[in-house]
Amino acid sequence: MSVTQSTASDIDIDLGKLFSSLARNWLRILVVALAIAGLVFVMAWMATPHYKAETRLLIETRESVFTRPDATGDNQPILDEEGVTSQVEVISSTDILKRVARQLNLSKLPEFDSAANLSLPARLLVIAGLKSDPTEVPPDERVLKAFREKLTVYRVERSRVIVIEFSSEDPKLAAAVPNAIADAYLAVSRDAKLASNSDATEWLEPEIADLSKRVKEAEARVADFRAKSDLLIGQNNSVLATQQLSELSTELSRVRAGRAASEANAQSMRRALEKGGSLDALPEVMSSPLIQRLRERQVQLKSDIADLSTTLLENHPRIRALKSQLTDLDAQMVVEARNILKGIVTEVQTAMLRETQLTADLNQLKAASARAGEQEVELRALERDAASQRQLLESYMTRYREAASRQDRNYLPVDARVFSRAIAPSEPYFPKIVPMVGAAFIGSLLIMAVITLLQELFSGRAMRAAPGARFEPVEQVKMPVVNAQADDDSDAPAPVAPDGESVGPDWITDEIGIVRAAEKLIAEGTMRAVFVSPQGDEAAAAAVMVAREVSDAGLRVLLLDLTTGGAASQPMLDSVRFPGITNLLATGAQFNNVIHGDLYSDCHVIPIGTDDPEQAMRAADRLPIILESLTTAYDLVVIECGIIDANGIRRLVGENTEIFVSVLEPGNQVTATAEDLKAGGYQGFIMVTPAGYDAPDFPRPSRNVA
Structure with missing residues (x-):
């Protein structure tokens, strides 16, 4: 069979001829564009104009700083983003829309009730059952549906402003509806506040009565407990028992200190009297009035004796009388000192008795104070309960008075205000005749230009032959015939190889060259060879030459080298020390690391790689997946396998695959391989020889390198 074939670069698009078709058909393009623009103009002129108006609301706290009940209470309005969004839903609620519809009597307008004026085609569709009968829907629902279609309520981003937009065929109605919706929203909000205030007043009344009773009972319990417990309050608001305990402790400490001082004085006097020491160093003796008089008399006597001693002798009766008086004074002083000592001892004994009595009283007061402390704790608990009840009652009464006063004075400001009311628009927002006609004209020009270019392109008039394209008849390549004696009854002798060895009677084939093999791959659109x-390794040159030939024809080609020593990739890269298929299988590299450019053509190549082949072969199951990916990216994937049997290429064969056997010269190796491929089910393989093909000798740097 003979087929005429051209490569992907045999034909090209002549842009000059393609775009010259626009100049040839400019009149048709312009007429169609003007016709469409005129049609749009007529439709826009005949369309019913629609007017749009908007009312703007500001959500804010309207409560005055002088009348605000509680700046920290829960009755403050929610002015955050969620709160404003909730108000948008309230404004577009069914209740408000129904109220406005009844107020403006919208059900009487044909604009809001399409069922009232059904056109003849619509009635026919209803009769034929192709359209639902709108009269089956209640009038209120029809009006509400039309109302919602014309209404738009939204919140201005990053603000508390709510916009109410409404479109209508009547400009006055377009302004009246959003204003009525805003007024209805304010009225509903005010009614909601009034209802909330009334509910609060009604709830607070019984609560206040109940709290008043509970406060009275709590205070009565406090007074009753105080009376029964006999908790008397002294100075500084402290319990009397505790205060007495403190005072008695102070008195006991004072008595103990006085007793200790008296004991020390008595001990000192006793030592002085026993040892006959001077009594002048004892402050208690010297402070006695009698001792002081005796001392004065003693001083006087000593003075008189001294005066008389100047004129009288010591044995003079007068001097002897004075000395006798002086001796009596010393004895009186000792007697007085002993009396003072007895008084001090008596004071010590009295202090000890006082101390014993105070200690007993102190112990009694300790027990009484402990009991008073327990009673005081219970009393304070009762007082706290009464205080909390009283505080809650006062809070409720304050709120009740505020709510009652607001209800009486009707002061319930809504947390929103209208700061921009809608006015009747003077110009419709639809249809905009000039923009619509302009857009239709420009769009139709573009569409007609695209249609004209596509017609020119599909007709083939804009195609031209690519430079250097070859159109040759490709004849059917003869396939190898293995074990063909069943179909060939001739007695012709078996072919003999040049080396004299018989190649077997079953091996009959015609070899093709590199160019014919490349043309066959291009003509049949083969995806994998x-x-x-x-x-x-010398026969591997055939795969390299075929890959280069197909690449020179303009196709994207990749050669995958699966030989043991890299015989196919080495002449393309001038080295085998590049990452390749073994690195990819061992997950040591990615596709962009293992694909390299041929130094002599536009062909790409994946060499054998630098990783361990044994480790790579453990992941041989990934090879079909890799080939599928490469087939998707390239027009043709050439796989050089080297010496391999039919079983070894099963992972490599896929959809639209051609098998070639590279032949340098006929021989037993070729015969054995042909028999093995035929036995493995691959009967359509082709013999190809590189004989007569001149490979490039120098690198071509102008080629694209991956």
Whole structure:
């Protein structure tokens, strides 16, 4: 069979001819554009104009600082983003819309009740059952549906402003509806506040009565407990028992200190008297009035004796009388000192008795104070309960008075105000004749231009032959015939190889060259070409030459080298030390790391790689997935397998795959490979030889390198 084939670059688009079609058909394009623009103009002129108006609300606290009940209470309005959004839903609620519809009598307007004036085609569709009968829907629902279609309520972003937009065929109605909705919203909000205030007043009345009773009972319990417990309050608001305990402790400390001082004085006097020491160093003795008089008399006698001693002798009766008086004074002083000592001892004994009595009284007061403390704790608990009840009662009474006064004075400001009312628009927002006609004209021009270009392109008039394109007849390539004696009854002798060895009677084939193999791949649109080289690395050159030839024809080609020593990729890269398929299988590299550019063509190549082949072969199951990915990215994937059997290429064969056997010269290796492929089910393989094909000798730097 003969087929005429061209490569992907055999034909090209002549842009000059393509766009010259616009100049040839400019009149048709212009007429169609003007016709469409005229039609849009007529439709816009005949369309019913619609007017739009808007009313703007500001959500804010209207309560005055002088009348605000409680700046920290829960009755403050919610002015956050969620609160404003909730008000948008309230404004567009069914209750408000129904109220406005009844107020403006919208059900009487044909604009809001399409069922009232059904056109003849619509009635026919209803009769035929192709359209639902709008009269089956209640009038209120029909009006409400039309109302919602014309109404738009939204919140201005990052603000507390709510916009109410409404469109209508009547400009006055377009302004009246949003204003009526705003007024209805304010009225509903005011009624809601009034109802809330009334509910609060009604709830507070019984609560206040109940709290008053509970406060009275709590205070009565406090007074009764105080009377029964006999908790007397002294100075500084302290319990009397506690205060007495403190005073008695102070008195006991004072008595103990006085007793200790008296005991010390008595001990000192006793020592002085026993040892006959001077009594002048004892302050208690010297402070006695009698001792002081005796001391004065003693001083006087000593003075007289001294005066008389100047004129009289010591044995003079007068001097002896004075000395006798002086001796009597000393004895009197000792007697007085002993009396003072007895008084001090008596004071010590009295202090000890006083101390014993105070200690007993102190112990009694301790027990009484402990009991008083327990009673005081219970009393304070009762007082706290009464105080909390009283505080709650006062709070409720304050709120009740505020709510009652607001209800009586009707002072319940709504937390919103209208700061921009809608006015009747003078110009319709639809239809805008000039923009619509302009857009229709420009759009129709573009569409007609695209249609004209597509017609020119599909007709083939804008196509031209690509430079250097070849159009040759490609004849049917003869396939190898293996074990064909069942179909061939001739007695012709079996072919003999040049080396004298018989190649077997079952091997009959015609070899094709590199160019014919490349043309066959291009003509059939083959996606994958598997090359088997039974005669070693030198035969792998056929795969390289075919890949380069197809790449030179303009197709995207990749050669995958699966030979043991990299025989296919080495002449393309001048080295084998590049990451390749083994690195990809061992997950040591990615596609962009293992794909390299051929130095002599536009072909890409994946070499054998630098990773361990044994480790890579453990992941051989990933090879079909890799080939599928490469087939998607390239027009043709050429796989050089080297010496391999039919079982070894099963992972490589996929959809639209061609198998080639590279032949340097006929021989037993080729015969064995052909028999093995035929036995494995691959009967359509092709013999290809690189003989007569001149490979490039120098790199071509102008080529694209991956």
